[in-house]
Amino acid sequence: MKECHLIHYLRLSHHLIVLNYLICTFDKLKSVSSEDIKITDAVFDGVEVRVFEPPAKGDESLKRSVVYIHGGGWALASARTSLYNNLCRIMAESLNAVVVSVEYRLVPEVCFPEQYHDALRATKHFLQPDVLAEYSVDPSRIAISGDSAGGNLAAAVCQQLSKDEDLPVRPKLQALIYPVLQAFDFNTPSYQQNMNMPVLPRYVMINYWIDYINGNYDLAHELLINNHTALNVGQALSFRARLNWTSLLPPSFKKNYKPVVQSTGTEAIVEQLPALLDVRAVPLLADDATLARQPRTYVLTCENDVLRDDGAMYAARLERAGVPVTLDHFHDCFHGCMIFTVWPTDFSAGVQTRNSYIKWLDENL
Ligand SMILES: *[C@@H]1O[C@H](CO)[C@@H](O)[C@H](O)[C@H]1NC(C)=O
Numbered sequence: 001m002k003e004c005h006l007i008h009y010l011r012l013s014h015h016l017i018v019l020n021y022l023i024c025t026f027d028k029l030k031s032v033s034s035e036d037i038k039i040t041d042a043v044f045d046g047v048e049v050r051v052f053e054p055p056a057k058g059d060e061s062l063k064r065s066v067v068y069i070h071g072g073g074w075a076l077a078s079a080r081t082s083l084y085n086n087l088c089r090i091m092a093e094s095l096n097a098v099v100v101s102v103e104y105r106l107v108p109e110v111c112f113p114e115q116y117h118d119a120l121r122a123t124k125h126f127l128q129p130d131v132l133a134e135y136s137v138d139p140s141r142i143a144i145s146g147d148s149a150g151g152n153l154a155a156a157v158c159q160q161l162s163k164d165e166d167l168p169v170r171p172k173l174q175a176l177i178y179p180v181l182q183a184f185d186f187n188t189p190s191y192q193q194n195m196n197m198p199v200l201p202r203y204v205m206i207n208y209w210i211d212y213i214n215g216n217y218d219l220a221h222e223l224l225i226n227n228h229t230a231l232n233v234g235q236a237l238s239f240r241a242r243l244n245w246t247s248l249l250p251p252s253f254k255k256n257y258k259p260v261v262q263s264t265g266t267e268a269i270v271e272q273l274p275a276l277l278d279v280r281a282v283p284l285l286a287d288d289a290t291l292a293r294q295p296r297t298y299v300l301t302c303e304n305d306v307l308r309d310d311g312a313m314y315a316a317r318l319e320r321a322g323v324p325v326t327l328d329h330f331h332d333c334f335h336g337c338m339i340f341t342v343w344p345t346d347f348s349a350g351v352q353t354r355n356s357y358i359k360w361l362d363e364n365l
């Protein structure tokens with residue numbers, strides 16, 4: 001499988017070796033069998049997708065649907081690995097919904113904005129009335145969802161769809177699982193608190209970002225101390241208030257952490273890498289008018305996760321913009337917990353978060 005060899009291209013060697021080992025190991029495990037769900041691979045406007053369809057039942061009306069975008073730092077995993085195959089199959093089964101899992105292209109084959117374009121193209125293709133009819137999907141009951149880097153793509157796709165005046169069908173919901181939403185501040189309280197947390201330490205997240213936006217690893221240290229968004233960086237100034245965590249986060253998240261704001265940094269970084277401030281890459285930086293157009297939103301966050309505050313700040317901004325938001329925070333969970341629910345890592349946290357997420361979809365979709 002392609003993703004098992006990516007390690008040769010990336011410099012995150014140690015960390016990725018471990019993750020790839022896990023992904024490949026899971027992949028060899030037998031999937032939980034479920035003859036009922038029909039699984040087919042298709043191509044939506046040039047983008048590969050895997051479609052999970054529950055059986056049609058005689059007189060039944062149209063089905064609900066979820067477009068799912070998997071995580072893995074824009075560089076790892078696949079709709080076809082058992083981790084995501086199982087999750088989507090379980091969702092199709094428990095929600096009696098058609099699930100479309102997007103097989104967007106990954107780093108190093110492509111970088112931003114291609115992952116985003118793939119996710120957007122596949123989603124827009126699916127949202128056409130004739131395609132929805134083909135899959136017996138109710139156009140008024142569609143959710144866009146994803147975890148981690150997939151949550152980033154899901155949020156960015158939702159924002160773009162909300163700006164598209166000609167769209168005949170719009171998503172009813174978005175559901176974001178520990179999403180990564182910004183590269184402006186790598187010193188939010190959750191980044192400070194969890195900088196050495198296994199699974200996703202801060203330097204690894206920064207390197208995923210650098211790979212995604214096609215930057216140079218030499219920048220890692222400047223990003224880490226927020227030199228790219230220092231007060232002398234003119235382009236960053238107007239965005240500062242949009243992720244002001246001292247006003248967006250609750251005291252239980254802020255604790256005693258202090259903002260890290262450099263007065264003098266390096267302006268050339270955002271000039272060379274405009275994606276750092278491009279809302280298609282960093283949906284948390286979107287303006288209020290865009291946020292106000294977003295559908296009802298679910299955000300799942302984990303306490304032991306550098307990305308906790310990305311999700312929590314997005315939830316807070318959407319709420320202030322008038323969007324109904326559910327922030328589902330798990331105190332004892334870590335990044336990635338939802339997909340690690342099968343042996344040998346049968347963490348109850350994984351099952352707990354997955355059930356909570358599916359329950360919200362069931363009640364709201
Ligand atoms: C951030 O929020 C705090 C508290 O509401 C406020 O005092 C500060 O001026 C804000 N900073 C920016 C850049 O908006």
Ligand SMILES: *[C@@H]1O[C@H](CO)[C@@H](O)[C@H](O)[C@H]1NC(C)=O
Nearest residue numbers: 221222225227264265266267
């Ligand atoms: C941050 O930027 C300042 C000003 O350009 C520079 O002097 C300093 O070396 C930078 N810090 C790092 C870690 O590169």
